Amino acid sequence: xxxxxxxxxxxxxxxxxxxxxxxxxxxxxxxxxxxxxxxxxxxxxxxxxxxxxxxxxxxxxxx
Numbered sequence: 001x002x003x004x005x006x007x008x009x010x011x012x013x014x015x016x017x018x019x020x021x022x023x024x025x026x027x028x029x030x031x032x033x034x035x036x037x038x039x040x041x042x043x044x045x046x047x048x049x050x051x052x053x054x055x056x057x058x059x060x061x062x063x
Contacts, residue, residue: 009045028042
């Protein structure tokens with residue numbers, strides 16, 4: 001896999017998998033909370049929480 005084609009979140013996910021011996025369950029159960037990548041380990045940006053599906057919420061409220 002070429003790293004230059006990976007998004008930042010996918011690169012972080014790949015790093016976490018390497019750290020956990022390629023075990024996705026170990027990434028999910030990671031306890032190294034002082035790692036700067038910890039909040040991003042599941043391939044999601046925690047700072048974007050609540051941003052997704054905004055249009056559906058607007059449509060629902062307009063009804």
